[in-house]
Each structure stands twice: as C-alpha cells, then as structure tokens.
Amino acid sequence: MIIVMKPSATKEQIAMVENKLMELGFKTHPIYGEVKTVIGAIGDKRNLNTHYITTLPGVEALVPIMKPYKLTSRELKQDPTIVEVGDVKLGGEEIVVIAGPCAIENKDSFIKTAISVKNAGAKILRGGAYKPRTSPYSFQGLAADGLKIMAEARNVTGLKIVTEVVDTRDVEIVAETVDIIQIGARNMQNFRLLQEAGLSGKPVLLKRGLSATIEEWLMAAEYIMNEGNHNIILCERGIRTFETATRNTLDISSIPIIKELSHLPVIADPSHASGTWKYVPALSRGAIAAGADGLIIEVHPDPNSALCDGEQSLKPSTFAALMEELKPIAAAVKRML
Amino acid sequence: MIIVMKPSATKEQIAMVENKLMELGFKTHPIYGEVKTVIGAIGDKRNLNTHYITTLPGVEALVPIMKPYKLTSRELKQDPTIVEVGDVKLGGEEIVVIAGPCAIENKDSFIKTAISVKNAGAKILRGGAYKPRTSPYSFQGLAADGLKIMAEARNVTGLKIVTEVVDTRDVEIVAETVDIIQIGARNMQNFRLLQEAGLSGKPVLLKRGLSATIEEWLMAAEYIMNEGNHNIILCERGIRTFETATRNTLDISSIPIIKELSHLPVIADPSHASGTWKYVPALSRGAIAAGADGLIIEVHPDPNSALCDGEQSLKPSTFAALMEELKPIAAAVKRML
Amino acid sequence: MIIVMKPSATKEQIAMVENKLMELGFKTHPIYGEVKTVIGAIGDKRNLNTHYITTLPGVEALVPIMKPYKLTSRELKQDPTIVEVGDVKLGGEEIVVIAGPCAIENKDSFIKTAISVKNAGAKILRGGAYKPRTSPYSFQGLAADGLKIMAEARNVTGLKIVTEVVDTRDVEIVAETVDIIQIGARNMQNFRLLQEAGLSGKPVLLKRGLSATIEEWLMAAEYIMNEGNHNIILCERGIRTFETATRNTLDISSIPIIKELSHLPVIADPSHASGTWKYVPALSRGAIAAGADGLIIEVHPDPNSALCDGEQSLKPSTFAALMEELKPIAAAVKRML
C-alpha cells in the first residue's frame, strides 16, 4: 500500500508513520516529492485496520495496491473455473440457460413449464419457493412444499434445479433438495447466509446486489469460498441507477470485467434487469455476445395470471423462439447453445 | 388505480380490460381521450397481481393511486408516534442522541466510552456485537460476549442499549438483552429478519438500505408493523450515489419527507453517511436543523486503534464539543437536547 | 392527464379544480374512490403549466398520460427513420461503424488512421476539432485547422466525416465542412446549441447525457426536430452510476427502448462508455446483438501517444479484428456489416 502524506506534514509526522508501519511488520519506502511525501509499505494488509494509519497525524490518504479479494481473483487462479452440476458445466464452451417461473405456484403448472423449457433447450430449472417480496401483503412462496414440487419436476424432466434461499435457517433443507442454491440480490451482503451457503457444499448462484460494486460482489463470493466452497456462479441482474425506463440497469460491462478479474463463471438475468418481458430477448442476445456463460430467464405458462413478476416472464413459445435466436449469437462468439 | 390503454387499443381490448376488472371486484370508470383511453378502477389493489392487468392486450401502463404502505402511513395515523424506551422518548420534543463505538472490542474500553457519552448527554448506547463486514477477513464481532458487555455498561451508566442483529437465529438472544434491536442497511430487505424483529416485541431501529427508495424503506417498516410491533425508529444513513468524496450521500431531504408521509420518528447517522469523522459535526447540525428526531454517532476512545470504522468515529472530547454545538440548533427548531 | 386529489380534499376543492380545468379548455371526468378522488382531464397539456394545477388546494399529484415528446415518438411516425448521409444509410439493414481518433492531432496521423479504418470497413470518420475537456490545462483541439484536416481525409478516403461542436458560435463553420454534426454528452441539454444544430440542416449525432433519462434524451432530440431537422442519430454512450470499474455504465437496455419509443436510429459508443479499450470489443458485440444500428469507436494509430483519451482507443489492427468479429453477430440479428 501507499501512504500519501499531507503537504503540511512535518518530518516528525512522516517519521512517526514510518515507525508505526515498521512496528506492524511492513517494510517502508518513502518518496519525497516537491509538495507531498508518499510512503510505500510492503507487507500483508489484510489484517490491518487501515484507519489506524489514515488517522495518524499528517496522513492524507492510503492507497491500496493489492485487491481485497484473493480466492476469487484471476491473479490467484488463471484457469477459468468450470462449475459442474452433474453433467451440466457452467463456465465452459457451452452456454447454459436456466429458466422457469418466478415463484412455484402449483405442481401442474410448474411441471408443465419445466417440460416446455427443457424442450426449448434449457438445462436448469428455476423456481422460487421462498420469495423475498417488497410488500408483506404479497405472495411469499410455498416454502417446503415448493421444494417438493421442484424435486418432482426434476424427476420428470431430468433438469437440474435451483432455488433462492433467504434465511440461514432454511439453508439445510434447501441444500438437501436442490442442485444449486441461489443467493438473491437483496441478500448479497447477508454475510451469515453467504457463510451457510458456503458450508452447504452445494454450488451457489450469487446474484449481484442492486447497488453492489463489482469489487463488493467478488468480496461476497470470497465469503462463500472462504468456507471451502469454490463452486460459485456469478449473476449480473441489473443495478439501481437514476433511469426508470427499466426496473434496473443491466450492467453489461460487468461481464468482460468479471472475466478479467476473476476465474468464476458469470451469467446474466435479463428478466430482473429489465423488469419487462419485451426487452428480455435484446438483453439476452447482448449478454451472450458480450461473453456471458449463460442466462437465467423467467418463463411462465400464463404470465397474466402469475402470482409474482408476471410482467417480466416470457411465455414458453416466446422463450423457445428466443433460444433459436440465441444459437447463431453463441456460434458467433464460438460457443455452443 | 388508473389503467392507461395504448393509442392503438381496440374497443374490444378496452371492453375486455373493463370486464376483467369488474370480475376482480373493481368498479370501472373509462375516460375516452382523443388519443388514449384511461380506465379508473376503484377497489382494493393490495391482493391484486397488477401485471395481470398490465399484460392484457392493449394496456400501456397501470398507475397506482393509493400508496403501497398502510400502517406506516400518516394517512392512517396523523399523530406522530413516540417510541418509548423506558423513560427515553423518541419522536417527541426531545432530540435523542445515540452514541458509542462501531464494534464492542472489550469491556474496559466499552464502559469507558459509555461513561463518556453519557456525560456528554447521550441517552442511548450503541455497540456492535455482530458485525456485517464486507470482507470475511475483517473482525466479525464478539457475539454473545459482546451482549454481556453491553448489559454491564447499561448497569453502570443507566443508558439504554441498542445493537444490530444480522441473523434470524440471533434475534431471540439479542431481544433478551438489549432495549432496541437495530436492522442495518444491508439487511433492510432481509424480510425474514424484519419479521423476526417484528415478533420480538422490542423497539426496532430500522436503517435505510444503501439503495432503498423512501417508499421501499417504509415498506420494510410495514413488514415489522405487520407483525404487531409499532415501535419503529427510522434511520437515514446515506444512500449510494456516483459521488465518492463521502462513503455515502446523506439524503437530508428524506427527513422532511418521512415526517410528511409517516408518523414514525426518524433519526440520522452522520457517521456512516460520511464515512469520515471530520464531516460528522456539519451533518449532525444539518440533520437536527432539518427536523431529525435524533442522531446515532460513532464514538471511540481511541479511533486510531479501533477494530472497525475508526475513520468515522469521534473521540469522546470531540463528541462532547459537538453536543454543545447542537444545543442552540435544537433550540432554534424549538426542540430540546 | 389525471389529477389525484388528497384523501382530505373537500368537495369544494374538487369542484374548484374541475372548474379551473374547464376554464383551461379541458374536459373533466371525476372518479370518486373510497379514499381519494381522481379527475381525468382531456385536452392539450403541452402549453399548460402543470404546477398551476398541482398547487391548487387539495391536489396530491398530477399524472401525465401522454408522453412529452411528439416528433421523435413512434406513436407519431411508425416507420423507422433512415438518416441518409450521402450513400451511407443509418437505421436501415446495414450496421454503420464510425471510427477515428478522439482528437485530430496532425494531418499525417489523421489521414493514416482514416485509411486504416476505411480498409477495416468503417463508413464514417470521427475526429475531434473542438474538445470539451474536464481540465483547462488539457489539449483543447485544433479548431478550424482540425476541420480542414478532416475535409482532406474525406477527399483521400471517401469516408463521411463527423465532428463535435461545443459552442453556438462554431455551428456555422462546422456545418459547412462536415457531413454530420455531433452534440456531445455534456451538451445534451445545451438547448441553444441543439437549436442551432437543428437550423444547420445537417444530420445530427446526439449523444445521451451522462445523467439523462431516456425521456430527456428524446426531448433533446425534440428540440432539434422542432427546428425542422429530422435527421438525428441517437447515441448511447454510458450513464453515470455508482460503479467505478468503468468510466460510465453502458445502458444497453436503452437500445431496445429507443427502438420501441422512437423511430430514430440509435448507435452505441463503447469507447466512452467503458473508458478502457480492452472492454470495447465485448460491448461492441453486445450492442449490435441488442439491436444497435451502428457503433462509434475510437481508433488511434498509437494510443500510447494520443493527446486525448488514449486509454479507450483501439489500435488499427485491433479495430480491424473487431470488425471481423462483428460480422457474424450482425448476421445473427439479420443485419449486414
């Protein structure tokens, strides 16, 4: 790290900062500029309280040189991580599409949707059993009953299944049933939930928080990896900005950035990003062309009567048509779908 | 609510929307404009899936007329709520200041801080036992041991105590010990935690989420109130914007807006909003002048050696000086401190 | 428009609002709900000061039903506008790529770049003669001398040329020389400049402002069209958000939204959006796949020595390789490049 001293810092203050750094085990290298002095400090900063330094007299700023995440970093592991969910591989040559309704409403409807998305080419089935809803008056999900319906849909279709968990107390039961545990955007910094997901041993689909920087998102993945679970799929699902024409703003740049900074696979969620089914095809095509390893798309047999997020759900027929549109895009970026 | 039809909507589509609304128990009032038709619909929209309507053919948009929150609304309860924590009253004539360190580090230091903030005029003591930290490598709090230290500080000083809870599994033990349960910004939409806090029977200090709108913040309070707990203190702690000169941007306008929309008391957290102790006095003065019912301020006996958020902590002497500065401001807005 | 009355509005207040609306030439249709009354008002709102209504006693809100823009709207003109710049057509089947350096630095370098981007398949040459720079100490452009170099590059290559204008006093000289006038992001709400560009008779490339909503962007285009100039090319170039990993956040959703709301062509600027050349290929592919009508890309023969924005410039060889990558993407969305 680099410590920048104020223009008004005295020699004594500079010496004190150097001494403190040496006491903490850092090697120091001061550079005396015309206006300001900066001190290079070599050592492991991870256990340091950086404000101990920044609040010393005469210090203007501390500039970190190393990234705060380690395990998720491509500096540590240069080969891309391929998350294997049975025979489905995320992060490899194949583009993997996850599809299904926002919430599991009843068995018949869910299995019908499962069959249709499988026929269209989806490899993983999504469905919400525990729903985080903005209003306490909205449908909150079928909970354990929903998990049973998911398992049955897996038996019928052979699709892998993923569902969101919103409470540390539910991680165990969810992990017993599903193939992938989803951490939603609102819980991206629910650190206890991240730890439990890490301990569950199941692959984790980690959505980016509404206002999370890419660095914070990777730090959330670091929490999971720190528990020994390295099977993480990152999911860009739109960030909150001033623009209200879409529910959120899909940050498509995050796809090449994640590919540069991390070895983890990254997919996109055009349904939650836009909040409107009619923009889902354009965003899906854009995300694949920009390098995403997959997509998670809401599909509902009858969006008009969905209990949750019907506005952003595709009909099965529209989803099937989109899957056809995506094939030449995947081929253009030398991937398969 | 108002349903806006597209310019291209046919008579049949308009009739179908009217019929569906009537089936759902709404009374309808169409208005035929030169370009667009709008349909007024009178009835209870709370259990309606609005996308059922918005996805009908010919519908352009649905405009809600009623606010989505009820219990927190000043439309429902015009008198301000005064949250009583023993003999401390939040939301009344008195400005209540909560102070203490980010994290509880050890008994001696914590009790020393407690005594100093009490002497300066604080009424409630804050301290973190369970810390939500961005990095898994940072200090995570003393947990149950921290709660014991808090209780001892209360015994010594007579101050009320507040601490943050980050996991549904901890609500019971926290509620047994503290006077106020805090829900932090990162958990503002951890709906299960909100429900558990609601069921705990303890007053809840509900911080605004980093990217939460005022409406979403009130909906989070609605979750708590929906469990029968009406003792909620809202806390503005800064929102995430493009500006990086402060850690977050204190949205001071939220104070008069909350006062207009809701009957709940609202306080400000200048320490987390700015992330830098040197801006805390200006923001504290500003918040009180704008109508806040109180403040929550980080104070640490030795910020340089704090295990958490030292940069934003005031020294006890600076805190005491600030309390003096705030008195004439409080008097200027006809409040007491 | 719809006027929403407060729950506390009296009959007299409702009657007064109706009377005022009728005086202003609106037909009124009140709807009496259980809690609130709303009044539908039919008429031309464009010349109305809406706050005249919103500040009447008892009024809670005014909800516009019609969009504020007319000329740019697809409601008015359903066929897409194809902007013809000589034989280059923007908005048709062909994807048009604009390329060139941020600033024109000298004749030799500029003409060399022009030849290389033409050979790679670009149809229009960009180059800055008047540069809006954040710092007064940065290179401000060659002004009229830059325009002469551009004209010469056009003679040599046959490429069309586009440059930014930043001052109403320069519109005339710029319009005499170039084929397309560019209005930059910082001037998107410089309304006088928009009017002058409208009067110039030249096609206008209108960049989206850093913090402009899509509606404000279309209103800026409306200013130009209101002067009788209908040849406008919209350009998404990234918006300002909290994320700092890229200079701006490319709002890829704006592409399908503009296609829905307006008949005007829309292109993307991946260079300014990301601020880093290495993300330009991914964003270029994503924008074309999402439906953009073209791209504007910074290319510099020697980015290391560029006087402006070298970090975001591609080398000619990288640009040529990108053009090859884009061809199958264009084909996948049934366009040509």
Place this chain on the structure above:
Amino acid sequence: MIIVMKPSATKEQIAMVENKLMELGFKTHPIYGEVKTVIGAIGDKRNLNTHYITTLPGVEALVPIMKPYKLTSRELKQDPTIVEVGDVKLGGEEIVVIAGPCAIENKDSFIKTAISVKNAGAKILRGGAYKPRTSPYSFQGLAADGLKIMAEARNVTGLKIVTEVVDTRDVEIVAETVDIIQIGARNMQNFRLLQEAGLSGKPVLLKRGLSATIEEWLMAAEYIMNEGNHNIILCERGIRTFETATRNTLDISSIPIIKELSHLPVIADPSHASGTWKYVPALSRGAIAAGADGLIIEVHPDPNSALCDGEQSLKPSTFAALMEELKPIAAAVKRML
C-alpha cells in the same frame, strides 16, 4: 504519481516504464513488493497524457497523488475567498440570501416580488431571462427584455441582481447588466461558456452539475479562474440519484467538503434540489446549519400561475417566515442573517 505494475510485469517492462518516465522529466523511485512493483514518479503531471503511461506493457494502474485543480484549492490559498458584490459580501460572517422567481414574467410582478424579498431580508435578486427548459414547447424567457426589467428592479430596491446565461453569445449583454452571472447545472461543463464568464470580469455563481462530482465542480471553477476571474460562488443544487421523492438529492455533505478542499464560498439551492416548495424550509435550515454561506431560493408572488417551476416557489409570506426561522440557526453557527 504512483505507477502500479501488474504481478506479471517483467523486469524489462519495469525498466522501460522507468526510462519513459525519466525521458518525460520525472524522477523515479521503484518499490519492489512481493507480488507487485510500484514506481513513484516525481514531477509535474499536468501536461502529461497519463494514458501514455497506463498503456505501456506491464502497467496495471496510475494513481495520482496531487489534486487536478490548483487555483480553486485551499492548498494554494488558505484564507477563504470573500466575493464582494458591491457592499454585499459572500463567504464572510454574514449569510447571504438570494431570492426571486424562476423566470421574469413581467415588470410589475417582478418588481413586486423584488420589494417583498428585500423586505424579508434578501440581499440579491434572482430572475431568469434566458431559461434552459427541458421541453422546446415551454416558456423560454424574455431575454434582453428580462434584463431591462431586472435592472429596473435593482433601481427600485437597491438589491444586487443575478441571472443565468446559457449561450456564449449572450455573455456580453448579460455582463453589462447584472451584478453576478449564473452558470446553471446543465452548463457546468459547457467549457466555452465558463471561459466567457471568466473573461467577463463579473462574479460568477457556478451551480453544480446534476451528475458532477465535487472534483469536476472544482475543475469547472478552475476554468473560470484560469481566465483571471477569482470571484466565484459555488452553489450546491442537488444531484441525480435513484431516489424520485425529490427532483434531485441535496448533497449536504458537499458543503463541509467544499469548505475543506477550496477557499471559495458555497451556497445551497433548496428549491431546485427538492423541486417542491414544502421541503424548502427544512433544507434551508439544514444547509445553514451545515455551514453554507448563503441560499438561493425561488419566490413567486403567485406560484400557482408561474410560467416556470411554480411547484418549487415559496410565496412571499412563506419566504418571510422562513427568513425569521433561519436567524436563530445562523446565530447557532455563529453567523449573521
């Protein structure tokens, strides 16, 4: 500045960066860490194209150590600047309030307002002669006729006058008439307009741009000062965020930050920040308590019939009452009003 090399940078690459820096006149100080090497470079970076360095092979990042602004910086000039407009002093002990309507509509109404705001204690009169309006169909101002009305109001009341200029071609005529030239938020990065305002010799009221960082705002002031004009009054008027409950979000933290970074006076505009007259008193009190040197407030004799921004205008009587409320706040921060 500090150049951070990639972990993979070779010795040759490090040597090349050092050589290039030395060629450019910098003294270099490499520091070899365990993972990364950083190079300290001492010299004047203002005329350097930093991307020349950042794009050299092996370079990861460049960290500036010096601030990009000079003339506006408190590092250069420690005493606060007091802008004198005749006998009115901005930036001194006195809190200066500027008041008046958004737009000048006619002589009688304007002079009536001028008299009322003077009686309430305002020292400077605002009024728009050239209005930047989002819609081309809105009232655009009386232009030169408006200036004449302003001058007459000054004669009648003795108030100083300030108006916004939106076109370089109007700076001369505006500077001849008014006491202070205003640069609006939408033109904060209209650099030519900044230069003309700098050359005009008149004090300049520089509003912060909707999405301008504090650093960019100071750089805009630097443009004006670079033309030799040091009489600048900064004005915080709200930034664009995701929150829609107010038109913009008043960034009250910017007040103490400007006081720390710059010697220039700073005032607040609660009318444009909130967009709603009812929040103006709370924000006015908050801004003064936080350390603002003054306020600019919209006042209109009949907001209901205002041709522009009536929603955010106070009635003269409300303004007069607010001025009384502000006096004890000013006294509490040891200022006068």
